[in-house]
Amino acid sequence: MVAVKALVVPSFAKLNLGLEVLGTRDDGYHELRTLFQTIELHDDLRIQPTRAGIEVACSHPDVPCDASNLAHRAAAELRSRARRKSGVRIEIEKRIPVAGGLGGGSSNAAAVLVALDRLWGLGLGRSGLHPIARRLGADVPYFLTGGTALGIARGDEIYPLHEQIRAHAVLVDPGRPLKTAAVFARVDAELTPRGNSLTISRFVSSDLSEAFRFGILKNELENAALGEAPDLAESTRRMRVILRNEGAVLAQMSGSGSAFFGLFLDRDQAAAAQKTLQAAGFRALLTKTLPLERFRARTERALRGIR
Numbered sequence: 001m002v003a004v005k006a007l008v009v010p011s012f013a014k015l016n017l018g019l020e021v022l023g024t025r026d027d028g029y030h031e032l033r034t035l036f037q038t039i040e041l042h043d044d045l046r047i048q049p050t051r052a053g054i055e056v057a058c059s060h061p062d063v064p065c066d067a068s069n070l071a072h073r074a075a076a077e078l079r080s081r082a083r084r085k086s087g088v089r090i091e092i093e094k095r096i097p098v099a100g101g102l103g104g105g106s107s108n109a110a111a112v113l114v115a116l117d118r119l120w121g122l123g124l125g126r127s128g129l130h131p132i133a134r135r136l137g138a139d140v141p142y143f144l145t146g147g148t149a150l151g152i153a154r155g156d157e158i159y160p161l162h163e164q165i166r167a168h169a170v171l172v173d174p175g176r177p178l179k180t181a182a183v184f185a186r187v188d189a190e191l192t193p194r195g196n197s198l199t200i201s202r203f204v205s206s207d208l209s210e211a212f213r214f215g216i217l218k219n220e221l222e223n224a225a226l227g228e229a230p231d232l233a234e235s236t237r238r239m240r241v242i243l244r245n246e247g248a249v250l251a252q253m254s255g256s257g258s259a260f261f262g263l264f265l266d267r268d269q270a271a272a273a274q275k276t277l278q279a280a281g282f283r284a285l286l287t288k289t290l291p292l293e294r295f296r297a298r299t300e301r302a303l304r305g306i307r
């Protein structure tokens with residue numbers, strides 16, 4: 001018999017609060033050290049078991065619904081791993097900007113793995129799902145954990161941090177999708193032998209003042225992203241100036257871009273920054289960080305069918 005129960009699960013976006021590219025790897029990927037942070041902004045995934053087949057529907061016209069969709073691939077991988085014949089229909093209500101460095105596709109894939117693990121009663125849990133997540137993409141394993149976490153290796157070895165960052169974020173989506181692989185390919189031209197700069201390690205381990213701590217973080221993909229999209233250089237410069245003037249402790253691109261964010265310790269300052277950016281013609285939205293315990297609670301409620 002086919003269960004008819006459907007689950008609606010949130011699929012959160014992430015920011016890279018810091019991202020260091022340490023070098024190239026034999027597998028063609030790059031060795032990273034990154035500070036991941038989930039935010040409240042999320043897609044909703046309605047996941048409905050069916051008799052057979054994998055179907056994906058998405059509210060956003062630019063998202064492919066075929067087997068190239070990462071949520072589709074996640075369901076297919078899990079189904080073959082579990083040797084199941086059953087099917088699933090996945091409806092994605094998209095709010096996370098597409099190809100913006102916010103991990104939307106990877107987050108969708110992880111949410112599908114977690115939901116199907118529960119719906120199909122596989123009992124794999126986070127550790128059992130991790131190897132499947134890694135095969136789907138470097139960012140997917142992080143979304144099995146969420147919150148403030150350190151990512152090393154390809155960004156797929158995840159260490160949740162004891163200190164969970166609570167802050168407000170103003171996010172600007174320039175509506176300019178960037179291809180991660182193209183941005184990383186450009187990084188190679190910039191890679192130079194380097195000492196161990198340890199900025200993320202300093203951030204995590206030191207008792208520097210709040211504002212100063214965030215000031216040492218950097219996204220080392222940002223230059224390459226702007227090389228890929230030189231048309232964004234001027235607007236990025238303007239956004240950074242506005243966010244800094246409004247009191248952001250950190251203002252930079254997320255991941256391989258092109259979404260740009262400012263991080264604020266004070267909500268009123270964040271709201272003022274959003275207004276100023278909107279007045280300057282930017283599409284800015286206000287959100288906040290989602291610490292690990294909130295990420296887990298929101299996911300668990302959804303898995304229990306509580307809305």
Ligand code: C5P
Nearest residue numbers: 029030032137138139154155180181184
């Ligand atoms: O793993 P995923 O498919 O998300 O990565 C997209 C592309 O980004 C990879 O094909 C690779 O070119 C690049 N990448 C990288 N090093 C990483 C993560 C991604 O070079 N650590």
